[in-house]
Amino acid sequence: MARPREFDLDAALERAMQVFWAKGYESTSLDDLCAATGLGRSSLYGAFGDKHGLYLDALARYEEGSAARLNEALTRPVPVREAIAGFIARLIDDIVAGPGRRGCFIGNCAAELARDDREAAARVRRSLERIETAFRDALGRAKARGEIVRTADVGALARFFTAGIQGLRLVGKANPDRAALDDIAGVMLRALDR
Amino acid sequence: MARPREFDLDAALERAMQVFWAKGYESTSLDDLCAATGLGRSSLYGAFGDKHGLYLDALARYEEGSAARLNEALTRPVPVREAIAGFIARLIDDIVAGPGRRGCFIGNCAAELARDDREAAARVRRSLERIETAFRDALGRAKARGEIVRTADVGALARFFTAGIQGLRLVGKANPDRAALDDIAGVMLRALDR
DNA sequence: CTCATTATGGACTGATCGATTCATAACACC
DNA sequence: GGTGTTATGAATCGATCAGTCCATAATGAG
Numbered sequence: 001m002a003r004p005r006e007f008d009l010d011a012a013l014e015r016a017m018q019v020f021w022a023k024g025y026e027s028t029s030l031d032d033l034c035a036a037t038g039l040g041r042s043s044l045y046g047a048f049g050d051k052h053g054l055y056l057d058a059l060a061r062y063e064e065g066s067a068a069r070l071n072e073a074l075t076r077p078v079p080v081r082e083a084i085a086g087f088i089a090r091l092i093d094d095i096v097a098g099p100g101r102r103g104c105f106i107g108n109c110a111a112e113l114a115r116d117d118r119e120a121a122a123r124v125r126r127s128l129e130r131i132e133t134a135f136r137d138a139l140g141r142a143k144a145r146g147e148i149v150r151t152a153d154v155g156a157l158a159r160f161f162t163a164g165i166q167g168l169r170l171v172g173k174a175n176p177d178r179a180a181l182d183d184i185a186g187v188m189l190r191a192l193d194r
Numbered sequence: 195m196a197r198p199r200e201f202d203l204d205a206a207l208e209r210a211m212q213v214f215w216a217k218g219y220e221s222t223s224l225d226d227l228c229a230a231t232g233l234g235r236s237s238l239y240g241a242f243g244d245k246h247g248l249y250l251d252a253l254a255r256y257e258e259g260s261a262a263r264l265n266e267a268l269t270r271p272v273p274v275r276e277a278i279a280g281f282i283a284r285l286i287d288d289i290v291a292g293p294g295r296r297g298c299f300i301g302n303c304a305a306e307l308a309r310d311d312r313e314a315a316a317r318v319r320r321s322l323e324r325i326e327t328a329f330r331d332a333l334g335r336a337k338a339r340g341e342i343v344r345t346a347d348v349g350a351l352a353r354f355f356t357a358g359i360q361g362l363r364l365v366g367k368a369n370p371d372r373a374a375l376d377d378i379a380g381v382m383l384r385a386l387d388r
Numbered sequence: 389c390t391c392a393t394t395a396t397g398g399a400c401t402g403a404t405c406g407a408t409t410c411a412t413a414a415c416a417c418c
Numbered sequence: 419g420g421t422g423t424t425a426t427g428a429a430t431c432g433a434t435c436a437g438t439c440c441a442t443a444a445t446g447a448g
Contacts, residue, residue, distance in 0.1 A: 002424035003414040024306055026220035030406060040427050041407080047425095051406065101309050110368045111305030112218055115295050124368045156377035159365075163378045167361025171353075174304045174318045183350035184357045190388070191381050196394035197444040224436060234397045235437080245436065 009047055012037040016048075017058035021105045024112050025055050056119065062105040063127045070134050080142035081192050084135075084161065088188070091165065092181045095172035103173035107166050132162045148192055157191060164188045203241060206231040210242075211252035215299045218306050219249055250313065256299040257321045264328050274336035275386050278329075278355065282382070285359065286375045289366035297367035301360050326356045342386055351385060358382045 019028050019036045030051060033044060048054035073087035074080070102108075106127045114121040135158035142148050164184075172181050213222050213230045224245060227238060242248035267281035268274070296302075300321045308315040329352035336342050358378075366375050 001416045002422080003416090003426080005425065006414090022309065024220070024309075026218070027307075029404080031404090040425095042409095042426055042428090045407075101315075103305055107364055108305045110364055111297055111302045113221075114368060115216065115218075121295070121368065128365055128368055153377070153381075156381050159374050159377045160381035163361035163365045164358065165361070166364045167357035167359070170301055170304055170360045170364060171322055171357045174308060174315065174322055180353050183347070183353045187347075187350050187354035187385050191384065194384070195392080195446045197396080197446095199395065200444090223434080225434090234395095236396055236398090236439095239437075240395065 005043075005047070007037075007039055007043065012039060012044075012047070013054075013057055013061055016054055017061050017105075020055055020058045021062065021108070022099075022102050024108060026112070056123065059105060059109055059120070059123055063123070063130070066104075066106070067127075067130050067134070070131060074134055074138035079147050080138050081147070081189060083138065084192070085185070085189055088165070088168070088185045091168065092172070092178060092185060095169065095181060096176050096178045101173045101176065104166065104169040107169055128162055128166075131165070132158045135161045149194055152192075152194060160191060161188065199237075199241070201231075201233055201237065206233060206238075206241070207248075207251055207255055210248055211255050211299075214249055214252045215256065215302070216293075216296050218302060220306070250317065253299060253303055253314070253317055257317070257324070260298075260300070261321075261324050261328070264325060268328055268332035273341050274332050275341070275383060277332065278386070279379070279383055282359070282362070282379045285362065286366070286372060286379060289363065289375060290370050290372045295367045295370065298360065298363040301363055322356055322360075325359070326352045329355045343388055346386075346388060354385060355382070 015036045015038075016033050019032055023032065030041060030044070033039075033051075033054065034041060037044065044054065048057055069090075070087060073090070074083050076083050076086070078086075106124055109120055110124045114124050136154055139148065139152070139154040139157055143150065143152060143154055148154075168181060168184055168188075171184070209230045209232075210227050213226055217226065224235060224238070227233075227245075227248065228235060231238065238248065242251055263284075264281060267284070268277050270277050270280070272280075300318055303314055304318045308318050330348055333342065333346070333348040333351050337344065337346060337348055342348075362375060362378055362382075365378070
């Protein structure tokens with residue numbers, strides 16, 4: 001009935017996400033986005049609305065992958081301590097070996113524009129809640145299995161790990177030093193030994 | 195010998211710092227800075243060089259006050275656990291009661307422009323090291339006093355609290371909920387009970 | 389009082405921003 | 419093959435950006 005789209009929408013979103021992740025919202029221009037995706041302005045606007053809409057879509061895409069990795073790590077059939085340790089170890093690998101100081105897209109978004117961008121702020125809040133829930137569920141199951149003491153407050157621990165991961169990514173962005181990050185991870189994990 | 199400056203340089207820097215803190219670097223325009231300080235462009239450029247220089251000065255000013263508060267809290271003649279708990283409690287008060295979602299200026303800087311701004315990145319790294327050192331010194335003194343077990347790794351604990359505070363401020367920026375932040379603080383402090 | 393020096397405010401610069409417009413192209417349907 | 423509909427690319431929009439320039443004002447030194 002009409003001319004079909006000539007590009008892969010998903011691939012374009014992935015490229016745009018990488019640019020926003022690396023440069024942030026304000027510092028990314030539409031020319032940057034066109035260059036990264038290989039698309040013209042018309043195609044971008046036709047597919048994603050405007051710059052802000054594309055940013056939100058990119059944020060959603062990041063969160064999707066991020067949450068999937070976390071859930072996969074936390075539902076492995078191993079003790080929860082090992083599962084969390086494995087997740088954090090891979091996180092540190094990413095920070096140290098990754099293409100330099102991008103941090104966490106969600107955290108970057110929170111720091112950059114959650115101030116007066118209610119929609120973005122709501123997305124960030126939801127993302128953090130999702131992470132928190134994943135931890136709480138995993139810790140709840142572990143508690144039922146007797147892996148952690150019955151007096152443990154899994155809700156507080158879940159919030160702690162959520163914040164801890166953000167802190168880890170932030171200081172890792174400023175100084176991607178494995179020894180320092182391993183130190184932090186080690187102390188974090190000992191919150192489970194009680 | 196020449197016309198004297200008509201404004202208070204320190205007060206102007208304080209105002210500029212507040213704006214950069216609240217809005218970030220890119221989103222703050224020179225018109226914003228002129229409006230906040232009450233100065234004209236010529237005065238700003240004459241006193242601080244350019245926008246980037248002013249931003250770095252503002253960052254330094256923030257770090258000064260921030261480090262002073264931390265050191266004051268950590269050198270109080272009380273058990274280190276109490277000192278740290280007091281500092282974090284006041285931090286949470288700031289986050290919850292403060293004028294909305296500014297986060298930590300240093301953390302905001304790290305998230306926003308530490309990527310390809312080497313000078314800002316170096317400042318952030320130095321700031322975090324300063325925080326880490328303050329914790330390490332306080333924990334070292336506490337260890338010598340026998341407040342924490344002799345097997346404790348004060349270096350790792352210092353790094354942990356440094357990252358933890360950043361995580362606390364970040365999630366607090368996204369969701370300034372006292373109960374959640376208190377949960378996180380509670381788990382963090384139990385790292386000292388060993 | 390005069391002059392050299394610096395501060396100030398406002399006009400102005402070229403560049404870049406996000407967004408729109410429009411002519412053209414490519415399809416599905418009849 | 420004609421027609422309606424959407425995609426595409428280039429040109430372009432007004433707004434805003436950081437930064438500069440210049441005429442004027444305000445001081446201290448001689």
